[in-house]
Amino acid sequence: MNRKLRMGMVGGGTDAFIGAIHRLAALMDNHIELVCGCFSIDPEISKTSGKQYFIPDERVYENYQEMFEKEAKLPEGERMDFVTIVTPNHVHFDPAIMALDNGFHVVLDKPITFTLEEALNLKEKLDETGLTFALTHTYSGYPAVKHAKKMVADGDFGKIRKVFVEYPQGWLSSKLEDTGNPQASWRTDPKRSGKAGCMGDIGTHAHHLAEYITGLKVTELCAELNAFVSNRLLDDDGAALLRFDNGAKGVLIATQVAAGEENAIRIRVYGDKGGLDWQQMEPNTLTVRWLDKPAQIYRVGTNMHSTEATHNTRVPGGHPEGYLEAFANIYRNFALAIMAKKDGITPTKEMLDFPGVEDGIRGMQFIETVVKAGYDDTTKWVEFKS
Numbered sequence: 001m002n003r004k005l006r007m008g009m010v011g012g013g014t015d016a017f018i019g020a021i022h023r024l025a026a027l028m029d030n031h032i033e034l035v036c037g038c039f040s041i042d043p044e045i046s047k048t049s050g051k052q053y054f055i056p057d058e059r060v061y062e063n064y065q066e067m068f069e070k071e072a073k074l075p076e077g078e079r080m081d082f083v084t085i086v087t088p089n090h091v092h093f094d095p096a097i098m099a100l101d102n103g104f105h106v107v108l109d110k111p112i113t114f115t116l117e118e119a120l121n122l123k124e125k126l127d128e129t130g131l132t133f134a135l136t137h138t139y140s141g142y143p144a145v146k147h148a149k150k151m152v153a154d155g156d157f158g159k160i161r162k163v164f165v166e167y168p169q170g171w172l173s174s175k176l177e178d179t180g181n182p183q184a185s186w187r188t189d190p191k192r193s194g195k196a197g198c199m200g201d202i203g204t205h206a207h208h209l210a211e212y213i214t215g216l217k218v219t220e221l222c223a224e225l226n227a228f229v230s231n232r233l234l235d236d237d238g239a240a241l242l243r244f245d246n247g248a249k250g251v252l253i254a255t256q257v258a259a260g261e262e263n264a265i266r267i268r269v270y271g272d273k274g275g276l277d278w279q280q281m282e283p284n285t286l287t288v289r290w291l292d293k294p295a296q297i298y299r300v301g302t303n304m305h306s307t308e309a310t311h312n313t314r315v316p317g318g319h320p321e322g323y324l325e326a327f328a329n330i331y332r333n334f335a336l337a338i339m340a341k342k343d344g345i346t347p348t349k350e351m352l353d354f355p356g357v358e359d360g361i362r363g364m365q366f367i368e369t370v371v372k373a374g375y376d377d378t379t380k381w382v383e384f385k386s
Contacts (some may be wrong), residue, residue, distance in 0.1 A: 001339045004030070008071060008104070009037035010064045010081035010095045011087035013049040016040075017183055019086045019111060022136070025327035026084065031335040032239040035080055037375060038064045038073060045103070063096045068378075072102040080104060081338065082132075085174050088186045089194050093118040105132040105338055107269040107331070111204050112360025112368060114194050119364045123357045126317075127377070132341070134334040137208045137363075139265060141326035143300045146353070147278050147309040149213045157271030162215050163242065163250035167206045167265040168258035172236050173199075175229050188234050196367045197234025199225065202265075203370065204363040205255035208355065209267050210252065213276075216244040218366070220383045221252075224353040225374030228257045240370055243381070283322055331356045 007026055014018020019039070026032045037061035039049035043062040050060030061067035069077045081263045082105035085095050093113045098105050112135055113119045126133050137146060176184035179323065185203055186192040194200050211217060223240035236257050242250035258264075267278040269282075274290040284300040298304045302317030314321060333354045337347040365384045373382040 001342055003237070004033045005082065005335050005338060006035040006078075006080045007032050008036060008067060008083040009039060010067070010072040010083060010085045011091070012037070012084075013040035013042075013045045014052055015045055015182070015323060016086065021324070021327060022084055022086050022107075022109075024324055024329075026331045028324070029332045029335075031332060032338070033133075034352060035059060036061070036067065038062065038067045039139075056101045062116045064096065066383045068095075068098050068102045068104070071104070075159070080335075082106060085109065088192045088296045089200070090114045090192045093122060096122055097125055100129045100131055103129075103131070105334075106350060107134045107136065107334060108360070109136050110208075110355075110360065111194070111200055111363050112357070113364065116364040116368050119357070119361045123361060128358050132334065132359050134330055134340050135357070135360045135363075136325050136327065136330055137212070138323065138330070139205055139209050139280060140355055141312065141329035142280075142283050143304060143309040143312045143321065143329075144278055144283060145209070145213060145296065145326075146312055147298060147304045147306050148278055148286055149215070150306045151276065152269065152271075153212055156273070157269070157275060158273035160216060160244075160246060160269060160271045162268075162270040163210050163214060163216075163244070163248060163273075164268040165210045165250065165266070166253040167200060167255075167263075168253070168261040169256045169263060170261040171230075172229065172256035172257045173259040175232065177232075188232055188236075190233055193234060194367065195234075195371050196225075197227075197232070198236050198256045199238050199255050199370050199374070200367050202235075202256065203238060203240075203252065204366060205265065206252050206254055206267075207366045208359060208363060209241070209265070210250060212355075212359075213267060213268055214244070214248070216246055216248060217362070218242045218250070218384060219245050220381045221301045221369055222372055222379075222381050223370045223374040225371065235374070238370065239375055245347040245379075280323075283326070284320055308353065338366065 032159040038061040039046040065223040177188045225235040225238040240252045262291040277287040286298040288296045336351040
């Protein structure tokens with residue numbers, strides 16, 4: 001292709017948090033340009049946002065239905081190629097389906113949909129259309145995480161036996177949703193967030209990271225969910241014991257009431273020969289420990305030489321790459337895959353290394369299962385089912 005991919009956006013107005021992250025990530029590698037959007041449920045905010053993003057007035061829409069209908073009627077050389085949907089969970093499925101029906105590829109924030117049924121229906125639509133879909137499970141975008149996945153897949157650690165993954169935050173330690181904070185308000189509202197709070201918001205990240213790095217699937221779990229803040233409608237804390245399909249066992253902890261913590265996601269994976277340790281607060285470092293030799297420190301851009309890592313590394317060692325770059329890796333790989341297909345070229349495995357609809361379905365299965373197990377005192381273990 002001799003042009004950038006044209007992106008539309010649903011959500012992500014100037015009053016939103018994650019929309020700005022998506023724009024920075026999408027535009028970082030110069031493969032994508034923002035050409036249109038419905039940036040808010042409030043038409044005035046959408047218009048104001050469009051002006052700040054330098055979008056022509058006629059390409060700023062009052063609702064996503066109008067956006068997809070009008071964009072689809074534009075000449076191929078003008079209309080958007082794909083849409084990124086950055087709305088609360090209850091407004092994921094409908095715009096994604098409508099985008100696909102109108103021939104547009106889709107990037108969607110996680111969790112994929114409001115319910116498991118919607119996620120399965122979305123997969124059917126993707127299978128029908130053959131369009132490309134990406135889900136922004138950000139932490140899989142880090143070069144160190146990709147190197148860790150490669151080492152596990154190569155059998156460096158032997159048979160995986162134990163997985164510890166934790167995601168502590170502290171920002172919901174008080175009832176922030178009563179102060180007018182928009183992020184807290186929708187994330188703690190079951191009508192907009194879904195049946196899980198903390199576990200839907202960040203527990204899904206921990207679950208995805210565990211399955212992504214190990215290549216294993218959780219088959220069943222037992223759990224406890226808590227709402228420590230009085231009168232909060234959804235869980236703000238939880239823990240689960242995991243059973244994987246190779247016989248490995250795991251422990252998953254997610255909490256948003258760990259006062260003072262920021263985004264301290266961490267994963268440790270152990271096989272019968274050694275193990276790995278990665279923490280998002282120190283994202284360029286992967287620590288590897290062996291049963292019979294000294295520990296090793298891998299650093300992004302220095303001694304992390306797998307293709308999986310180097311493909312997703314932008315700068316020499318010692319120059320930190322963080323959250324935005326990890327996010328951008330998902331967009332870049334998604335864009336490269338679409339560009340290759342448009343040129344009649346088979347995308348490489350590195351291009352196709354981004355979370356997709358199957359990851360989204362696994363995330364919704366995790367939410368369904370952990371909620372069932374977490375609130376049912378009579379049930380010890382619950383199987384993952386579709």
